[in-house]
Amino acid sequence: MTLDMYQENILDHHRNPRNKGHIDHPDFAAKERNPLCGDEIEVFVTLDAEKKVSEVKFEGQGCAISQAAISMLTDELKGKTLDEVERMTAEDIKEMVVVPLSPVRLKCALLSLMTVHKGLAHYKMNLLTERAAAPEGAEAHAHAAHPSSK
């Protein structure tokens, strides 16, 4: 049963990770670690004019499940709105990886979404503080100046 975990889709993403690399000026980025096993993921996200995910890259090291999951997720995220990204759940990750995961290994797979959600939460928090800091009526200006709005 446990070997079902290492089906071709997982091994393929593990051997040939999609979107591996770094983005110099992402709209948001985050790094997460699973201290228990040392899995590590850093994710970089760029948004387009409509605030949809346009580009995603990741760096990381760890077990096949954690690295295959983030590789798959980077493809999944492209074209999604921030709301859609925020609404993604563990169930979506389970569907995405297809293979059956034990409770312990599910954590490896979920590190991908946790990292993305962490970056998104920081991004939204920063937007809120920027808005709060900006004087009345200056919001549109501040927005236009944001690199991602170009």
Place this chain on the structure above:
Amino acid sequence: MATTTLSKVEQIRADFPTLKRTFHGKPVVFLDSGASSMKPFAVIQAEADFYTNNYANVHRGIYQLSEEATDKFEAARDALAKFIGARHSKELIFTRGTTESLNTLAYSLGDQLSPGDEVISTVMEHHSNIVPWQLLGQRRRTVLKHIGVDDEGFLKMDELDKLVTDRTKIITVTHVSNVLGTINPVKEIAKVAHDHGAVCIVDGAQSTPHMPVDVKALGCDFFAFSGHKMCGPTGIGGLWGREELLEKMPPFLGGGDMIREVHLQESKWNVLPYKFEAGTPNIAGAIGLGAAVHYLNGVGMEWVAHHDEELVAYGLKRLSEMKGARVLGPKDPKKHAGVLSFWLDFAHPHDIAQIMDNEAVCVRAGHHCAMPVNERFGVPATTRASVYLYNNKDDIDRMLAAIEQVRRLFA
């Protein structure tokens, strides 16, 4: 000669019911005794028998059941004290295990230290011999220093001479590393401690189950260990300390059993070991541990140590011949107790352990509650196979065969 050894292992295996299980149609290979060992029938039956026939609280009742329970409980203490070479049973305190024993010391002994006093430990400790001393530092502003580890996994003993000062009050080291398998020169360390007026604490969690232990010969002042790693039940273990030191120390937990007199504003403590055993103890656990000691004595600890060494020698040899494998710890099996932690350059420990699970091979993957030593060797995690009296060469071979499966899948 080889056949007698084999038949002895086969006899031992028959005593452990869980080893009869199969997974995915394959008989289980249990190589995680470093985390917790399997239990022989004798231990399971001792607990069941006590609960079935003699159960009552200890040290209280006038009635016969309570006397029987007390007799069994104290007989277990006597057996355990003798097992580790204690002079008196009253020097042997029942605790929940190594972690509680070390925390008891960090409070009872540690809280008497002054700001600036030093505790020296090592880089290869289990978290249970790191965190209590960090917490002590927060309470008492004591200084925590560490002896380094060389590339082969031995303590850098020359560093100890430089670290130790007149402010050093405690030197606390593991007897055997749960990641590297290194057997530390405890006697030598205890001597350095005593030369500087400090006490020496030994974490015996990984040594007590695997080799003859004599606290007198080790020369240490305190010795902590767990029952569940030595065929005993969970939730029971021991703290041994020199009588004269234990006498001077304040109690750690307060409550019933640890007092002689209680008044509204002050109390008088009970005698050793009860001063350190507040509340109803894990009576059944202690009796189960007594049965484990009896079982191990029957097998013979010299035999267990020799058997472990043979398996480690075999595993070390085979793993070191394997392409892409790196084994941590001493190369000489005589200096390397029953754990084999390794890194394969083609797969992550989690994936290795998962694929081994498919072969019914139980190994541990992770940092083994010793993150600093993993960092020291530049690995985020390792795969660890730990052997015990019921393992045989076939178990090691099944693990090695599983590694080849991992290689086929990942390399």
